Amino acid sequence: MRSHIDFGYMAIYEYGHLIPAAVAAALLLLCRAKRWPRILTAISGLLLAWSLAAFLIVQFGVDMNGRLALPTQAFQASGKGKVLDMGAGTGRSALMVLESRPETTVVALDSFGQSFAEHFANAGEGGEVLQRGQAKLLANLTAAGVEKRASIQPGDVRRLPFEAATFDAVVSTYAIDHLGRTGAGEALREAARVLKPGGEFLLMVISKDIWLKLVAGPLMFHSGTPSAASWTKAMETAGFQMVEQGTRPATLYFLARKS
Numbered sequence: 568m569r570s571h572i573d574f575g576y577m578a579i580y581e582y583g584h585l586i587p588a589a590v591a592a593a594l595l596l597l598c599r600a601k602r603w604p605r606i607l608t609a610i611s612g613l614l615l616a617w618s619l620a621a622f623l624i625v626q627f628g629v630d631m632n633g634r635l636a637l638p639t640q641a642f643q644a645s646g647k648g649k650v651l652d653m654g655a656g657t658g659r660s661a662l663m664v665l666e667s668r669p670e671t672t673v674v675a676l677d678s679f680g681q682s683f684a685e686h687f688a689n690a691g692e693g694g695e696v697l698q699r700g701q702a703k704l705l706a707n708l709t710a711a712g713v714e715k716r717a718s719i720q721p722g723d724v725r726r727l728p729f730e731a732a733t734f735d736a737v738v739s740t741y742a743i744d745h746l747g748r749t750g751a752g753e754a755l756r757e758a759a760r761v762l763k764p765g766g767e768f769l770l771m772v773i774s775k776d777i778w779l780k781l782v783a784g785p786l787m788f789h790s791g792t793p794s795a796a797s798w799t800k801a802m803e804t805a806g807f808q809m810v811e812q813g814t815r816p817a818t819l820y821f822l823a824r825k826s
């Protein structure tokens with residue numbers, strides 16, 4: 568019997584907004600019981616509304632422990648090819664490709680280091696993360712029954728351990744936007760280098776929407792969120808031609824082709 572898929576994003580990301588919600592609800596009750604000034608009631612009410620809205624957005628908009636859907640059917644429409652997943656984490660992006668494109672194979676690359684430990688529960692510390700991270704990713708690939716079409720590769724997306732023109736396609740979801748401007752530029756150039764001419768690159772990053780930033784707050788925005796225009800420019804500079812771009816809840820996506 569297969570075990571179930573568990574992407575393992577930390578509970579603090581998924582449920583952290585319930586902490587200010589509980590504080591605000593307690594304050595509201597106290598304001599009523601103790602007849603504190605109305606301004607305190609108003610502030611507590613606003614805090615409660617913000618934290619509940621943020622909780623709902625993270626649950627139903629971001630849904631980080633849920634399955635990822637391909638944002639565009641144009642990606643690897645042939646259904647075949649060797650695909651690199653840059654920053655695979657615990658397998659959401661690799662599964663997105665393997666399940667929707669049944670004749671592909673995927674190399675799931677991740678650094679399995681500090682950034683992995685900051686996102687995923689029970690990742691361990693130091694050198695442990697490398698081993699536990701790979702085991703977690705393999706467990707999810709196996710639970711989905713796609714492990715025979717996947718391989719796991721530790722590595723840094725800024726210095727990929729592959730020859731030029733190795734892959735038919737590259738995918739990266741919510742990983743390159745953790746690297747800052749310089750690191751993201753390096754990763755995009757590496758994506759172009761390892762792609763075959765004409766190969767496709769599907770990039771998904773957290774959206775820059777100001778409302779999302781305001782509502783979801785610091786739990787979601789521990790890294791920078793450049794605009795769609797900045798991503799487009801950075802991808803073109805790295806050697807890509809934009810094919811399609813759009814939005815999904817909390818997400819910007821870009822489908823590009825190596826020039």
Ligand SMILES: C[S@@+](CC[C@H](N)C(=O)[O-])C[C@H]1O[C@@H](n2cnc3c(N)ncnc32)[C@H](O)[C@@H]1O
Pocket residue numbers: 653654655656657658659660676677678679680681682683684686722723724725739740741742743745746
């Ligand atoms: C938010 S997770 C995204 C994981 C997965 N793609 C998803 O959508 O669930 C970001 C991942 O990028 C990885 N990462 C961050 N910097 C990296 C780097 N320089 N090289 C390789 N992987 C990196 C982290 O280890 C982490 O697993």
